[in-house]
Amino acid sequence: MGIFTIASQHLRFAIKLACALVLALFVGFHFELETPRWAVLTAAIVAAGPAFAAGGEPYSGAIRYRGMLRICGTFIGCIAALIIIIMMIRAPLLMLLVCCLWAGFCTWVSSLVRVENSYAWGLSVYTALIIIISIQYEPLLAPQYAVERCSEIVLGILSAIVADLLFSPRSIKQEIDRELDSLLVAQYQLMQLCIRHEDAEEVDKSWSGLVRRTQGLAGMRSNLNMESSRWAKATRRLKAINTLSLTLITQACETYLIQNTRPEAVAPAWREMFDQPVETAQDVHRQLKRMRRILSWTGQHDIPVTISSWVGAATRYLLLKRGVIGNTKISALEEEVLRSEAVVKAESAERHHAMVNFWRTTLACALGTVFWLWTGWTSGSTAMIMIAVVTSLAMRMPNPKMVAIDFLVGTLIALPVGSLYFLVIMPSTQQSMLLLCISLAVLAFFIGIEVQKRRLGSLGGLANIINIIVLDNPMTFHFSQFLDSALGQIVGCFLALIVILLIRDNSRARTGRVLLNQFVSAAVSSLTTNKARRRVNHLPALYQQLFLLLNKFPDDLPKFRLALNLIIAHQRLRNAPVPVNDDLSDYHRVLRRTADKLISAISDDKRHQYFEQLLEQLDIYQEKLRYWEAPLQVTEPVERLTAMLRKYQVALTQS
Numbered sequence: 171m172g173i174f175t176i177a178s179q180h181l182r183f184a185i186k187l188a189c190a191l192v193l194a195l196f197v198g199f200h201f202e203l204e205t206p207r208w209a210v211l212t213a214a215i216v217a218a219g220p221a222f223a224a225g226g227e228p229y230s231g232a233i234r235y236r237g238m239l240r241i242c243g244t245f246i247g248c249i250a251a252l253i254i255i256i257m258m259i260r261a262p263l264l265m266l267l268v269c270c271l272w273a274g275f276c277t278w279v280s281s282l283v284r285v286e287n288s289y290a291w292g293l294s295v296y297t298a299l300i301i302i303i304s305i306q307y308e309p310l311l312a313p314q315y316a317v318e319r320c321s322e323i324v325l326g327i328l329s330a331i332v333a334d335l336l337f338s339p340r341s342i343k344q345e346i347d348r349e350l351d352s353l354l355v356a357q358y359q360l361m362q363l364c365i366r367h368e369d370a371e372e373v374d375k376s377w378s379g380l381v382r383r384t385q386g387l388a389g390m391r392s393n394l395n396m397e398s399s400r401w402a403k404a405t406r407r408l409k410a411i412n413t414l415s416l417t418l419i420t421q422a423c424e425t426y427l428i429q430n431t432r433p434e435a436v437a438p439a440w441r442e443m444f445d446q447p448v449e450t451a452q453d454v455h456r457q458l459k460r461m462r463r464i465l466s467w468t469g470q471h472d473i474p475v476t477i478s479s480w481v482g483a484a485t486r487y488l489l490l491k492r493g494v495i496g497n498t499k500i501s502a503l504e505e506e507v508l509r510s511e512a513v514v515k516a517e518s519a520e521r522h523h524a525m526v527n528f529w530r531t532t533l534a535c536a537l538g539t540v541f542w543l544w545t546g547w548t549s550g551s552t553a554m555i556m557i558a559v560v561t562s563l564a565m566r567m568p569n570p571k572m573v574a575i576d577f578l579v580g581t582l583i584a585l586p587v588g589s590l591y592f593l594v595i596m597p598s599t600q601q602s603m604l605l606l607c608i609s610l611a612v613l614a615f616f617i618g619i620e621v622q623k624r625r626l627g628s629l630g631g632l633a634n635i636i637n638i639i640v641l642d643n644p645m646t647f648h649f650s651q652f653l654d655s656a657l658g659q660i661v662g663c664f665l666a667l668i669v670i671l672l673i674r675d676n677s678r679a680r681t682g683r684v685l686l687n688q689f690v691s692a693a694v695s696s697l698t699t700n701k702a703r704r705r706v707n708h709l710p711a712l713y714q715q716l717f718l719l720l721n722k723f724p725d726d727l728p729k730f731r732l733a734l735n736l737i738i739a740h741q742r743l744r745n746a747p748v749p750v751n752d753d754l755s756d757y758h759r760v761l762r763r764t765a766d767k768l769i770s771a772i773s774d775d776k777r778h779q780y781f782e783q784l785l786e787q788l789d790i791y792q793e794k795l796r797y798w799e800a801p802l803q804v805t806e807p808v809e810r811l812t813a814m815l816r817k818y819q820v821a822l823t824q825s
Contacts, residue, residue: 182337183227184618188611190217190333194326195610199603199643203322207641212326214614214632216240217333218621222629226622230339231393236289237327238396243293244323248316250294251301255312266539269302273558274532280566281524288566295531295562296555303551342393343401349387350411350491351451354484356380357418358454361480364426365436365444373426374727377419377734378720384415385717404497407490410508414487416713421480424738428474435474451491458484516711519684519718523677527565534561534669538662549658556581556662557669564670568721574667580630581659587613587631588638592652596639634659678722682729684769685719686822689736691765693811694784696743697758697791699750708744712737732818739814742807749798757794761787777823781815788812
């Protein structure tokens, strides 16, 4: 698709974006805000950011969610800026350096939280920096600047939301309804592959695709939750469906693994039943009715527990799915399903990566400060702000270098377009607010189309053009001011890119090892007789870590298989009927302590030592189980887990 070619599906959002920017500009001037460009810029980023991420018109909930995060980030940044100013108002240089450390801290936190929520911490970085830089010559005006910044940000967000409401907000609910049906069919097809014991690569492709889709459904749920309060019952059901979907994946894959050693485990009658092709959710519903009928007649003696568990989870999935689609009142039966175990959050495995991001942001901002003070350049502050913007927002992305390049390309695009607007178009519109709004709307319309195509530099270009044309009240048009601002943005983006390239992030291998060791720890920690500990649901957290592993190592199939095997081991041991006595309970605590030491070990030698210790303890634990006459449902998975850890010892301990 060529430059500025217009497709019909891109028109509505382009009009929305133009309306949002015009509304923010008009209201900003109407209330005589000193810098309405921040309101316009906020409206642009809140609306265009989700469109760029989605590659099309964003859903209404995504716009509101991003707006909420921007408000949170702005308030955090304002409060931090005021605290820093109050404490260090007599030492301007120290104040700037502390602000650089604050920028690094926020980036560190954003690297450890969910990707969606990390946006708020990215905003707090440059909000604090903008306020501190703005009051360098008038420090007593800091509270006023903070209030103005918050007001402008809120105005921009409200403008984006109002524009979305005016032009038919795009609800994500129908997309969720379709995905629930499609996901159920895909789950059934995965079980078919596993029962037929198809090629391992085909099975891997199927279950890894389902993991990604389940994680995507969780993101849809967040957007639906922000869209309207009337979807509260649906979002509650979707939270449980997320766990059920992961359970279905686990049970299907375990069925596959069982047949590696016991091909006769699945009876011919069940093979024949799962051979029936399905194309729709209704087909799956009919098959499940047949299976439940057979299970009620024959019992569960002649089939693997994985199949009966799968049928139960699929039935609960179907029940909740109907409730989500109809958004009906939660029935007593659904309430029983929803009153499930407490879900634990996944521990971050990217602590080293987060520390690298901390140093990247801190040093980049410090470099910008030194450059500004050393040169005495009036627009050095602009360069410093751009450094903070690029590093704080790029660090939370899988490929920060490409984000920095996008900003740099966007700045280079903004230079000629901004020149045209600043020097020719906007001076001609000063006598008419209508003409000013029309000129900005035309710009937003065409860039809104390019943003939806995910064109390199489109999002960065939109933000930089708004910055360059300086929508202040009153507006002034000095070429030297324009040139300084433009060069400041280019220099800032370039310095940020240089810092990202120089400070290399070599944490990928370490993150992969930490993730695998967390799976080991989870499997070992599932050995417990404590009822409260057994009720805790680790499955969503484990699959969240598996999803991160898929993203970090997209082509490393052995890692995925090992991680999945450890998840299966965790689920099987969690439900195993371990004999209840003080001897085993005490030894469970010993195993958990060793597993925790394995995760926290820094050196390869220590890690190898703890791993060997864990293997020895598992051998002793098996002897204890035999002594206490534990059933086969306990001894078999423990033996399988120990053999797996011995087989993959090198992969689990090397850096």
